[in-house]
Amino acid sequence: MMHKLIALATFASIGMSQLAVAAHGYAQFGDLKYPPNFTHFDYVSLDAKKGGSIRLSNPTRSTTFDTFNPYSSGTAAPGVSSLMFETLLEPSADEPASAYGLLAEDVTVAADQRSVTFRIRPEARFSNGDRVQAADVKYSFEKLTGKGADSSTREFFKDLNAAEVVDSRTIRFQFRIPSTELPLIAGTIPVFSKKWRAGEASRGGNLAPPITTGPYRIAAHDHGDHVVYVRDPDYWGRNLPVRVGTFNFDRIEYRLFSSEQDRLLAIHSGEIDLTVEYQSDIWRSGYTGKALQSGRLIKQEFPVQSIARTQGFVFNSRKTLFKDLRVRKAITLAFDFDALNRENFNGIYRRTTSWFPNSELAANPNARRNSTTTPRLFDGNHAKALAEARKLLAQAGWRIRDGVLRNDQGEPFSFEFVDAGAATNTSIKKFSEDLAKLGIEVRRRDISPEAHRQRLWEFDFDMCVMVFANSEAPGTELRGMFGSIAAGTPGSSNYSGLASSEVDELIDSLVQAKTRTSQIELARALDRKVMDQWLIVPFGYKSQHWVAFDQKLGHPSSIPPNSSPQGWVIEHWWNRGTGVTGASL
Known part of the structure; x- marks a missing residue:
């Protein structure tokens, strides 16, 4: 939403x-x-053909759903919010x-x-x-x-x-x-x-179809496998200016796969028609073979023209171990993302040093769109970064004893990293190796997507991987990410636990900004304040969206600036073939 x-x-x-x-x-x-x-x-595209079908994979990590209410605490069926x-x-x-x-x-x-x-x-x-x-x-x-x-x-x-x-x-x-x-x-x-x-x-578990106004209706579903939407032939808004050229498929199906390997096999075998790829190693090596050689499957990169997402390892500052800003900064400096990017991802990522990367809202000018300078968290090499990290940890009362980082009570510096799936294996492994150089132990716990969701809901974690969507016009949603009230509200997106009256005041001012110039200035001030809290060990962002799709699908020439690739596909793509037409409830 x-x-x-x-x-x-x-x-x-x-x-x-x-x-x-x-x-x-x-x-x-x-x-x-x-x-x-x-x-x-x-x-x-006014030439977009109406009709046909498209089959998609899970848009999130969820492998099941228990409700058609996307505003409940349950796990909503994929697509229900945007289609209905x-x-x-x-x-x-x-x-x-x-x-x-x-x-x-x-x-x-x-x-x-x-x-x-x-x-x-x-x-x-x-x-x-x-x-x-x-x-x-x-x-x-x-x-x-x-x-x-x-x-x-x-x-x-x-x-x-x-x-x-x-x-x-x-x-x-x-x-x-x-x-x-x-x-x-x-x-x-x-x-x-x-x-x-x-x-x-409100708590999930209810699969009664919503009574809504959208262009699609639920035709079939299995909460452990798939959900099918078909276009409502009596949809009231088809000729509105805001709907012309949109929602072109008669039938949209989401198939939920339990692993990345199953999803990849499905796109190659033709079981699904399109997938948006987020993992660089899979994008590099996973899309080869007969389906691409024959031309049935197309692998294409679309330029990112919008603000980038913020992603990385998030500290839960509610935990005693991470309350000290010096500790959070030390751990962030110790992560050699530049080496990870160079050695494992062919340098495709640009390091995130702003909460609003690839945008004029970024406080760091090097993090703004079209900047030719690569921003760095530490102005120097990794050895210098580790030296600075050790100094900060010592100031916070942590020193190496017998090869282990300990506090004055002799307690080791050790924390748990909760994750769901293998998407971040390489990054977590590199992160753990870098922290081991400081005498810090990282314990990884892999759990199901559903258990992961519950742990995040209750803030029951030390550190986790998170991806935050951003807006070119930020406002009220920032209270959920950074507000003091949200920090104590289970289910909010303030995973870091940030609670600062200064941040609250900045958000209030941003929400009430009266000009775009004022909004930009306040966003940059908030960016500086949040990044100075060292609440996230940031990754990077890429300049392309990666999409693999069946050649029967057509699309506009470019993705508009304020669209996500998933939303762009279901709203603006079309099927050039015959597919399934005349679908009905």
Whole structure:
């Protein structure tokens, strides 16, 4: 859902007291790119063929699911959120913070920036044929933010004070604070029918199909194997400007594989049609053989044009061992990522030294897009980095005795690394070897994806691998990553346990930024503050998305700036062959 956090165009100049005017979209800053009479987004292909099918593999590490409620604490079926749930506004993928009417035909932001009003399209329908009413939007909001709701979702919407039904097609959201971002937040609320008892599925275990407005419906599923979606022939929004050229497949199937080897075999054998690859060693050596030689399987790299994800080994600073910043910095400096990148990954990664890599939001200018300089965490060679690490550890009370790093009580420096799957084997092995040079023992524990998810939910780990999605227009979601309240809230994405009043204040200021220039400056200040806490041992990011796909699939020439590869595929690709057509429920 967080990737939907992208805004709309403002109708009253910020800071001016004038009457608010209804418009077809809203931009947090500046003007909308697309006018009121626009017919489609520039990045869609109007030649895309409707029909056919696509079979995909697990988009995450989850190998099973127990709910069709993506906003519960259960494990949601892959694809259900993007294929079935719609929002009042639809983000534009080629603007940093703009969105346009989807369920809403217009949006009005109050001149004092304390409320937003949406007018629902009269043609909007749920899958059961009912009209979408303002009461359904209010119901959805209250279920997502009420007692028993997922904590991260509740935190995300917390500055929306109340939802008021003005009339059957008009809904108004009151804000706790004046904000240029909150109209966008309100616009991203997923809407479902009051007749879908969402509250009863808040903990997972309920596979009742949602009553929603999206272009697809569930045709078949097996929670241990697959889920199939088919296009709703009566989908109400097919001709909207924000939907033209999108969702071109009649049938979308996700098949869940228990191992990377099974997934790789499936793409080669034709059991699935496309996979997005994230592991460089598999990308280098795993896509060879008859399927590629014959041309049936295509291996292609698409340039990354957006902010990169932040990924690395995350410290749980709630643990006594990692409370000292000097300890976290020492461990980070000891990891020789440059050697790992050079020797194992052919130097394809660019080291992450910002929480907003490959973006103008990065405090470190070398981490910004198009920079030709490779940023470093330590200005020197690895031997110097290890020497600095030993000095920091000694200052924190840790010294080598009998080849083991110990504190004044003689306790060894040893911690557990929890992981699921083999995706990070090489990196963890290298990390462990580097820390052994400091006398530190790393114990790796491999657990199932489901157990891993539960351990993260409860913050029951010393260190783990995490990947964080980023936005070119960051705001409220940062409270879930770095906020003090989230640090003590199970299920939040504040895995590091950061709790800082200074960080809280920076996030509050960022959320209330009134210009893009101010937003960038505040994001860079937050970036410096967070990176100075040494809460993550960062990896790197690459300049391409790696996709292997069957030659029968067609796609636009490039991925738009604010899209993920998975989202781009299901929304904008198409099947050039006959495939499965006329699919029905």
